[in-house]
Amino acid sequence: MKRALCALLILAAGQLGAADFDYRLAPVELARDVYGFIGKTEDFTTSNGGNIVNTAFIVAPQGVIVIDSGPSLRYGQQMRRAIAGVSAKPVVLVINTHHHPDHFLGNQAYADVPIAALAETRNGIAADGNAFAENLYRMSGDWMKGTEVHVPNKLLTAGPLEVAGRRLRIVALDGHTGADLVLVDEASGVLFAGDLVFNGRAPTTPHADVAHWLAALDQLEALTRAPGFTALLPGHGAPSADAAPIRQTRAWLTWLNASLRDGAKAGLDMNDVLARPLPPEFANMPVAASEYRRSVGHLFPALELDALGARH
Amino acid sequence: MRFPLTIAAIALAALMPPAEAAALRDNGDPLNSAMWSDMQKTFLGASPVLFDPRVKVTAPSVAESPMQVPVTVDATALPGVVEVVVFADFNPIAEVLRFFPEQAPAFLGFRVKLQQSTPVRAAVRTADGVWHVGGAWVNTVGGGCTAPSAAAGSKEWQQRLNEVSGRQWSEGPNAGRLRLRIVHPMDTGLIAGTPAFFLEEISFTNAAGQRLMRVQPHEPVSENPVFTLSRGSAEGVIEASGRDNNGNVFRARIAP
Numbered sequence: 001m002k003r004a005l006c007a008l009l010i011l012a013a014g015q016l017g018a019a020d021f022d023y024r025l026a027p028v029e030l031a032r033d034v035y036g037f038i039g040k041t042e043d044f045t046t047s048n049g050g051n052i053v054n055t056a057f058i059v060a061p062q063g064v065i066v067i068d069s070g071p072s073l074r075y076g077q078q079m080r081r082a083i084a085g086v087s088a089k090p091v092v093l094v095i096n097t098h099h100h101p102d103h104f105l106g107n108q109a110y111a112d113v114p115i116a117a118l119a120e121t122r123n124g125i126a127a128d129g130n131a132f133a134e135n136l137y138r139m140s141g142d143w144m145k146g147t148e149v150h151v152p153n154k155l156l157t158a159g160p161l162e163v164a165g166r167r168l169r170i171v172a173l174d175g176h177t178g179a180d181l182v183l184v185d186e187a188s189g190v191l192f193a194g195d196l197v198f199n200g201r202a203p204t205t206p207h208a209d210v211a212h213w214l215a216a217l218d219q220l221e222a223l224t225r226a227p228g229f230t231a232l233l234p235g236h237g238a239p240s241a242d243a244a245p246i247r248q249t250r251a252w253l254t255w256l257n258a259s260l261r262d263g264a265k266a267g268l269d270m271n272d273v274l275a276r277p278l279p280p281e282f283a284n285m286p287v288a289a290s291e292y293r294r295s296v297g298h299l300f301p302a303l304e305l306d307a308l309g310a311r312h
Numbered sequence: 313m314r315f316p317l318t319i320a321a322i323a324l325a326a327l328m329p330p331a332e333a334a335a336l337r338d339n340g341d342p343l344n345s346a347m348w349s350d351m352q353k354t355f356l357g358a359s360p361v362l363f364d365p366r367v368k369v370t371a372p373s374v375a376e377s378p379m380q381v382p383v384t385v386d387a388t389a390l391p392g393v394v395e396v397v398v399f400a401d402f403n404p405i406a407e408v409l410r411f412f413p414e415q416a417p418a419f420l421g422f423r424v425k426l427q428q429s430t431p432v433r434a435a436v437r438t439a440d441g442v443w444h445v446g447g448a449w450v451n452t453v454g455g456g457c458t459a460p461s462a463a464a465g466s467k468e469w470q471q472r473l474n475e476v477s478g479r480q481w482s483e484g485p486n487a488g489r490l491r492l493r494i495v496h497p498m499d500t501g502l503i504a505g506t507p508a509f510f511l512e513e514i515s516f517t518n519a520a521g522q523r524l525m526r527v528q529p530h531e532p533v534s535e536n537p538v539f540t541l542s543r544g545s546a547e548g549v550i551e552a553s554g555r556d557n558n559g560n561v562f563r564a565r566i567a568p
Contacts, residue, residue: 138453267479267486269421269540270382271370290374297376304538308493310477 021143023051023075025082030231030239031188033059035086037070037079041201041237041286044071044102049143050136051075053102056192056233057083058185061165063092066113067183067192068235069106071136073147076106092164096152097194097235098177099124100204101132107150116154118172120179126151156181171223175213176203176235182220189230191223199237199245202282202291203252205298210257217250252282256292260300264307270300324362335365343431343447347401354406355397356435356443366390367446369398369434375452379459380423380534383408385434387418387446388542392439396420400450400532402430404502409529416516416524421540424532425459425500426452460506461497461535469497476552476564480543490516492552492566493538500531511537514554518546527554 027035036056044050050071058065064087069076083091096104096117104125107115117125129149137144158172171182176195183192195204196216224232224243232240234249263273273296282288305312325333341348342363352361366389375381387393396418398408408424418436426432433447478492494511501508510531516524524546529537543550553563 135453266484267481267489267491267540269384269491269538270380270423271372271384271421274372274382275370293372293374294376297380301380301538304491305477305493308477308479308491308538310493311472311475 021049021074021145023049023070023078025051025075025078027057027082027086028239030056030233031185031190034185034188034190034231035059035083036233036239037082038238039236043287043290044136044139046139046141046143048140049074050102050105050140052236054233054235054237054239055079055103055106057086057091058166058168058188058190059087059089060092060163063089063164065163065166065168066091066094066110068097068103068194069094069110069115071102071105071140072144073106073108074143074145076109079106080109093154095156095181095183096121096125097181097183097192098179099128100177100195100207101129101136103195103235104129104152105133105136105144105147105149107152108146108148111150114154115150115152116156117152118157118179118181119155120174121177121181122152122155124178125149171219173212173216173219175209175211175216176205177207178209180216182223184223186228189228191220191229191232193220193232193234193246195235196220197232197234197245197249198252199234199240199248201237201286202288203249204291205256205295208295208298210253210299213253214250217246217253221246252285255279255282256295257299257303260296261303261306264300264303267307270296270304273300328366332365335363337363343433343449345401345431347431351399351401351406351433355399356445359437359441359443361435361443361445364390364436364444364446367434367436367444369432369446369448371432371448371450373449373451375426375450378426378452381426381432381450381452382421382423383432384421384540385419385446387434387436387444390418390436390438390444393418393436394439395437397435397437398433399435400424400426400430400432403427403532405500405531407530408432408532409527411528412526414523414525415518415546416544417542419540419542420525420527421538422529423534423538425498425534426450426532428452460503461499469495474556474560474562476562476566478552478564478566480550480566480568482568488542488544489540490543490550490566491538491540492564493536494552494562495536496556498529498531498533498535498537502531509556509558511554511556514539514552516541516543517551517553518543519548519550522546524550 056067094115167186169184368386370384429451436444475495499509514527555561
């Protein structure tokens, strides 16, 4: 009886773990020739395998441009197969928007293609990539099998960029990380915001500079008012036809920063701040509680220094 | 020894709210840690032990950074506190710190480095010789004790070693609170080539020269330690003074 029960449990556990390791990536058309793969608004788990991120591709006249490669080798491979289902053109360029692992660990599947990023992003991937990957192995489990860091081999700078007959514009911002690349596709009017924008999911802050991030959001919002803008693809959460996700991200960051700063000024310590409830407007946002907890760890120590009158 | 303690526990329970009395126990670690009996032997010896809900240890159940895990010990509900020892069962250096609340309430907040998921406990010795134990499990990805301090990679701390910044709060919900930060690498000695180097004694005295509290940090206390304490009825300037294990001393006045 005991043995039968064990076998049953093992079987159930296997099924829970999605043993086929299929991310079931389905391209969503954002504009003509522009597609996104929209991830879940969750944290990394062994059931989602890290498919919590948005990636995208543009079918240009002479080839396909890929924006971010996902959280694992398997994701990159499956993404590439899904792209091939849309266009027979070759992938000619992969762009990594920033140095967070869910955005570049699929690079390996594009090892035959130039992989481009801002210089600071390239350096960040080279320096911290392995530690990030190790962390994802811990959180996403076997989905990560075979995944290794593949550092970008082409550098991008701000300004216009013509790739495969398509005119793009690189906007180099920062705040979510030290370098956040935003891409504007001139033909479609789609704005690829990377992780400067989260939609319906609490933002992550492990390398954030909130003041810079808020300034970047103002620039992004201006881009949505520019003629030709049609759609915004956030790094996480649903695409949008307007600037609402930008405003949502700004509201979270503004509240978070003010709340931690005021807490530090009032003499609270980290545990006091952690114990405070989320305001009603954010309480039901996916992963709000866990991202708040993480953000206290990231942001509170510096704000506490200010409150104690210490030098940084 | 069991029998008299059980009577003591029953007597105590009668004085406590029912929920707390139900949680009071004199055997069987409520955190179910395989290390408990070792911890008990190491830190509490043969003295009587009571798992006591009046010893509140607050720490996040999931810690974002194993280098900076916030821990708050509040034993102000217990009368006659003499000594508090804080330890983490599964840390390579288990003893985190010890404090002796003299004129100050038995309350201390600080941050610790944890090497892996572990119970973090406070054992509080009262004047009758009983150790009252409270604790919390902290889950963390680990590595906090064997990662180099940020100071190890920078020259600046040498000029700023033992620099103290602090503040007292006299109004608002945190009136009576004192917080301070001391610049110190708090090296554990677990990294090859970097010997243990940590603050080992801090005293807080009031303007009249009476000692409010004595704190003895150990290696697991986080780099650039931040302490939160309650000054109790003390008024005016509070002086923090102390030294590290290399004999570097500091003395700072924290104005109200």
